[in-house]
Amino acid sequence: MLAPAGYMFLTSVEGQFITPWLVGKRLELNTVAVFLTVVVWGWLWGIAGALIAVPFLVVFKVVSENVEALKIFSNFLDNRGQDAVRLPEEETRAP
Known part of the structure; x- marks a missing residue:
């Protein structure tokens, strides 16, 4: 029983923490977009929709970052807020 219990403990720590x-450090999403996505997909497909809502949103964010026509969606989905939509003159000004 020690081996299955150890396996369950290790996979739980890995999956939950x-x-x-690691993913959160690299990929940040807009909180409002995540909430709306979970609500809409949960309404459409129930629990299964709520579970797959965020992975679909992540895929859409990655695609929108790489397709020039979808950059506006990428800026909205980015969690950095106003830093992601800086005007060029704001970047050159000294603090």
Whole structure:
């Protein structure tokens, strides 16, 4: 029983803490967009829709970052807020 319990403990720690921490450092999403996506997909497909809503949103964000016509969606989905939509004159000004 020690081996299955150890496996369950390690996979739980990895799935609940390590992976979200690593992914969260690299990929940030707009909180409002995540909430709206979960609500809409949950309304359409129920629990299954709520579970796949965020992965679909992540895929859409990655695609919108790489397609020039979808850059406006990428800026909205980015969690950096106003820093992502800086005007050129704001970047050159000294603080």
